[in-house]
Amino acid sequence: GVQQPGPPPPDPGEQVALAQRRSSVAGAPPDAMGRRGSIAAPSGQQQQQIISPFDDKSIAAPPREVEHPDDFWTLNHLKLMYLMSKYSHCAQTIHEKEQWIRKLPLMVLIYEGVVQKVFEYDYAPASEMVENKRIYLNISQEGKDDLDDLVEGKLVKGLRLSTKEHQSITAYQISPKGLQLIAKRLPEEDRQAVDDLVITEGQILQVVFEDDKFMLRNDTVTRESTVTETEDVSYVSSPYLPRTLRRPGGPVMSSNAHRASESATKESTIRDDLDEIITISNVTIMIGEWIPFGANQVVELNMKLGSNERCQGGYFTAQVDTDSTNTQCEVPAGLTSVQILDHDMTRFTNIEAEVYYPEDEGVVQVEHFGIHVRLDGTIVYGLMIESVMDRILENISLDNLARLLVDIHIDSSKIQDSLISNHQRDLLDMVFLGQTESRDKVNVIVADRVVPKQSAEKYMDKDAFENEIRQVLGDTYEAFDLSVNDFVIIGSHGILIVGPAAKLHEPVLLAFLSLRARDIFVHNVFSRLFIVDDTLKKVRVMISEYEKDPNSIPQIRHVLSETSKDIILLEEILLYLRESLDQDTSISAEPTDSAGRKLFAVLKISNLLEDLKVRIEDMQKIIAGARHEVNGLRGMTDTVSETQMFRLQEEIRGNSSDMLNQLKSNERQSTSLDVMQVIFAGSLAFEMLDRLTGEWSVVHTEWAREYIVKPFMNKPFVWFMISMLTWFLVGTLVLKLLRNLNDKSAGIITFRIKVNKAIDLEALDDYLARKSVIAEDGDADSLTAKQKVSWSERDSAKWEGYVPRIELLYDVKHGFLLDAYLQITRRASEPARMRPDTLKMRFFTELQEAGVMSPEDAADIIDSTRRADVGEASAAESSGIFLKVRMPGDKFYREIPFGMQTYLDLRDEIAYKFEVKASQIMQVYKEPDILISDDDDVVRLKPGTLLEVDIRKFAVK
Secondary structure (H helix, E strand, C coil), rough: CCCCCCCCCCCHHHHHHHHHHHHHCCCCCCCCCCCCCCCCCHHHCCCCCCCCCCCCCCCCCCCCCCCCCCHHHHHHHHHHHHHHHHCEEEEECCCCCCEEEEEHHHHHHHHHHHCCCCCCCCCCEEEECCCCCCEEECCHHHHHHHHHHHHHCEEEEEEEEEEECCEEEEEEEEEEHHHHHHHHCCCHHHHHHHHHHHECEEEEEEEEEECCCEEEEECCCCCCCCCCCCCCCCCCEEEEECCCHCCCCCCCCCCCCHHHHHCCCCCCCCCCCCCCCCCCCEEEEEEEEEECHHHHHHHHHHHHHHCCCCCCEEEEECCCCCCCCCCCCCCCCCEEEEEEEEEECCCEEEEEEECCCEEEEEEECCEEEEEECCCCCCEEEEEEEEEECCCCCCCCCCCHHHCCCCHHHHHHHHHHHCCHHHHHHHHHHHHHHCCCCCCCCEEEEEECCEECCHHHHCCCCCCCHHHHHHHHHHHHHEEECCCCCCEEECCCCCEEEEECCCHHHHHHHHHHHHHHHHHHHHHHHHHHHHHHHHHHHHHHHHHHHHHCCCCCCHHHHHHHHHHHHHHHHHHHHHHHHHHHHHHHHHHHHHCCCCHHHHHHHHHHHHHHHHHHHHHHHHHHHHHHHHHHHHHHHHHHHHHHHHHHHHHHHHHHHHHHHHHHHHHHHHHHHHHHHHHHHHHHHHHHHHHHHHHHHCCCHHHHHHHHHHHHHHHCCCCCCCCHHHHHHHHHHHHHHHHHHHHHHHHHHHEEEEEEEEEECCCCHHHHHHHHCCCCEEEEEEEEEECCCEEEEEECCCCHHHHHHCCCCCEEEECCCCEEEHHHHHEEECCCCCCCCCCHHHHHHHHHHHHHHHCCCCHHHHHHHHCCCCCCCCCHHHHHHHHHCCCEEECCCCCEEEECCCCCCCHHHHHHHHHHHHCHHHHHEEEEECCEEEEEEEHHHHHHCCCCCEEEEEEECCCCC
């Protein structure tokens, strides 16, 4: 880009002095380690002893204890301890609980203190996990550094906790030593400033997270914190992609260098006065992330971009068109303009994307990205910083760069969401729980120069320099000199590489960016596995306590269904991850030059690659276990459903029994009512005669006075006794009559059969025409036309003297017999002369003879619903082969099994059927008058033979 003159860079001496002022107390001399009042301690004092876990002499590293004099601690340290003393204290007795303040609410309070000028800190936006959401918060790295100082100095105690979201957090508590130092050193006016910060209307404020915002609240006051409101700065950027990602001879990328001055005259939304400690020049930023991609997704992306069309690219949005046939459509403000650079339909695509998102008034942001998408899922966003605020190319402040990075992270997520497929969005939504816009990415910041220029280890001073760098890299780990002029600093969110030869290491930087992006994604997938495991544990608890909630089973099935869907998506993601490591050969290529090999070694690329393979394999085992757990829980759910169904059946059976008893009671009451109606009719008839003849009584006649009045009525108690006796006799007669009537209908034989067999409707109509149909009912819809018909049989001889009631349900439209219901009412005091299976067999045999059903279907119904019996005689009976037996003069006959071989067996079976002793069977005849007298006669009998038996009613003594 064209370099335009900007303000002169700060003098290195001034920056060193500024760092000293920010890290020292007024009037306090620097400590022995050179940590306060100097930029960095000597290199020998910066090194810490590393102890191997396999060293026999030292099992663990000795705890780090740092002793400082009282005047080492700044006013910010003291106010920070006083703030923590309001929310934490040590337990004084064994019955008292310890109180600690969590780190995240403490960071919110520190930010509020910075805004209200209580603390002299800077802050910058940083990505933090809050519950299961990743949110950008204004975090003071200087406040975090002072907090670490207090922990190292034993003035504050740290406590590690695991949350229900399986995240590790820290809580803090002021120690008695810290309380003594506050009482000794902190002025009253500074205490009052902290009190004004955390106490409102006499009550301390609590930090509460709700609706993606932090609230400061007590019983009387609630106000929203602005800690989640990230600040914007004006900047101009140009798209950039490393040469190793471009196809030779491709088009030249765009440049916005001519627009660099646009940000110099514009504003920002920064609410604090920033102290610049480190500035860098000629900054190039590469931001990386990993998204599940395959050959088909790359092809779809190229087709969506129109890579092979005449008019390539265009404007894109992530909104899905739900009404594609309508004339007009509306999209929210904020579009992305895309221009194709070069591509391969199945392997990669390189594009330029310019963002047109609305910004706050007065803020100018020219966001122009270079984007590289390739088959293994690596996404690279590259841009050159032309200007930030009033700085053009040179002396870019890390404070402003931190705010620029947050804006690029969010906008790059929006750009990519508008380009990827719906299925890829579903995968990201599942992993990041719908918070895809704030998903974490890795930063690679490349600069030509840095001010102040010093060795790499001096930037790791655990003070002003390191705090400044942590704003863009997160927690810093290591720093290495690659050459005399080049160095690299490694942090949790990426790396900063500075030097004139920094861009020569782009292949190594891209390998690191690709692997680190996968590492971040694997970490999020692993966190998602914990959520799946927690969900399955909750389902197991819901199953064990299903009786507490009547709606638990549908809820359990819904949760298992959603969890199973998540497991399927997680399995797919792990397959993509494994394939991406196998497909990408650039991540394992070691450079040939010495500086490149050193960078390859310090970034630990080979170790990172092997660790990723091991972690992915481990997660595949966890996923397999989760799938087995889901299958087990489904089995438990089915068992619970079957148990509930069994209970329901038992309740229905109990209710049916109660209803049957009630019906029987109603029948008895109906019989009693009939008798009472007859008695009432007789009484009414006698009353009517009395009204016609006047009052009349038999005692007024001469014969009655002679034979009734004088002998019985005139004597004391005689007529009363006669009245009581008459009452008793009449009552007994009425009760016997009622019992006899109830006994006739108390015994019920029923049989319900699910038939579902084809029938001849014309034959059925002819069959029903011969029956006394008492009820018909129809039910029709678009698929079926059901007819229900019921009648009572008239020929009792065919049914052993019973009168069955039969009900049929059949489909008139398709000609199918669906259900049959058979019922016989008999005397309850006498043994049944017909069993339900016999009743069923006779009925379907009759349907077969009438041509309603085919013989095969009738036999199938009889066989499929037959009762299982044991013994030779029972086997003969179950085969449908019988002998018919009756007494002379009976209109009906009884059935006995066919197949007896002796006369004694025949006599015993007849005696059993008629419930008499075998000795009472006198003679057995085969119609017309053929006597059955020996075994040969019995063997010659044929199935269905009608026999008559002579039974002596009383045995001869």
